[in-house]
Amino acid sequence: MPKITPGTLGAVAAVALLLALPPILDLVGAPFYVDVATRIAIFAIAAVALDLVLGYGGMVSFGHAAFIGVGAYTVGILSTHASNGTLLFDGALPIGGTHSALIAWPLAVLASALVAFFIGLVSLRTRGVYFIMITLAFAQMIYFFFVSLETYGGDDGLSLWERSSLLGLDLYDSTVFYYLVIFILIAVLVFCRRLVGARFGRVIVGARENERRMNAIGFPTYRYKLVCFTISGAIAGLAGALLANQTEFVSPSLLHWTRSGELIVMVVLGGMGTLLGPVVGAIFFLLLEDVLSELTQHWMIIFGPLLILVVLFANRGLLGLLRRGTGNDTR
Numbered sequence: 001m002p003k004i005t006p007g008t009l010g011a012v013a014a015v016a017l018l019l020a021l022p023p024i025l026d027l028v029g030a031p032f033y034v035d036v037a038t039r040i041a042i043f044a045i046a047a048v049a050l051d052l053v054l055g056y057g058g059m060v061s062f063g064h065a066a067f068i069g070v071g072a073y074t075v076g077i078l079s080t081h082a083s084n085g086t087l088l089f090d091g092a093l094p095i096g097g098t099h100s101a102l103i104a105w106p107l108a109v110l111a112s113a114l115v116a117f118f119i120g121l122v123s124l125r126t127r128g129v130y131f132i133m134i135t136l137a138f139a140q141m142i143y144f145f146f147v148s149l150e151t152y153g154g155d156d157g158l159s160l161w162e163r164s165s166l167l168g169l170d171l172y173d174s175t176v177f178y179y180l181v182i183f184i185l186i187a188v189l190v191f192c193r194r195l196v197g198a199r200f201g202r203v204i205v206g207a208r209e210n211e212r213r214m215n216a217i218g219f220p221t222y223r224y225k226l227v228c229f230t231i232s233g234a235i236a237g238l239a240g241a242l243l244a245n246q247t248e249f250v251s252p253s254l255l256h257w258t259r260s261g262e263l264i265v266m267v268v269l270g271g272m273g274t275l276l277g278p279v280v281g282a283i284f285f286l287l288l289e290d291v292l293s294e295l296t297q298h299w300m301i302i303f304g305p306l307l308i309l310v311v312l313f314a315n316r317g318l319l320g321l322l323r324r325g326t327g328n329d330t331r
Contacts, residue, residue: 116233271317
């Protein structure tokens with residue numbers, strides 16, 4: 001009989017809590033918090049994507065918000081053209097839009113993956129502060145590209161005429177959409193866990209620790225890192241597609257460098273190189289933002305010292321604190 005570890009029990013309990021959350025919120029008279037939980041889960045997906053390159057690969061990307069924005073705009077643009085019956089980019093492409101999630105969401109993932117691939121081709125030839133600045137520069141270029149697209153709202157953003165359709169599901173129902181996002185979050189976590197546990201993941205971690213040695217024993221680390229960066233961008237694009245559907249609005253602010261900074265904070269706050277850590281970080285960051293922003297518009301003044309305390313006294317993030325508190329520290 002296989003041994004049941006505390007980690008397994010914790011994972012089962014967490015999934016059970018996520019599944020029971022909508023009925024619990026309905027019972028306490030706060031069903032509107034289902035939308036908050038959905039938003040947190042979407043950003044958790046994006047934070048897990050960043051953790052692949054930051055936590056496991058040691059690549060400090062300051063441009064991951066660009067992939068979220070590309071995914072969101074792909075869904076938004078396709079939805080707009082499907083609603084008004086026009087062709088993409090004023091007929092420049094002989095392709096119409098669509099509301100089908102089975103078409104729009106994979107295209108959002110593909111578009112973000114392609115952008116990540118081409119950014120990675122250039123940026124991964126550098127390291128350290130140069131890598132940070134190049135990813136930031138690319139992200140800002142994409143940000144200003146969407147600002148300049150007056151056809152799709154420019155700086156004012158683009159409203160979705162309707163949400164995507166998926167296998168007859170009512171995605172306008174907050175509970176249905178919540179469960180869909182949770183299912184995707186769990187699927188992303190399982191996929192990433194298998195990825196980092198395989199030979200691919202060990203090469204990525206090895207390159208983070210000593211890339212010269214990994215190259216010397218025959219591993220083409222540049223290719224591995226490029227694939228990792230592309231996969232990370234694709235997952236972030238999926239988060240963007242989900243975010244566009246939840247808010248029914250996309251704007252260049254999704255791609256701004258400050259959004260990339262928030263994702264980095266989520267990963268560091270929860271615990272880098274753990275996959276579950278970014279989920280914890282997203283929950284803590286967004287809940288605290290929601291609470292503190294009700295108190296003052298300068299909520300970062302309060303949040304900043306809290307983040308410093310976590311970095312000083314929990315160098316393995318909030319997940320490390322939770323594991324120590326339950327006696328399940330794997331160090």
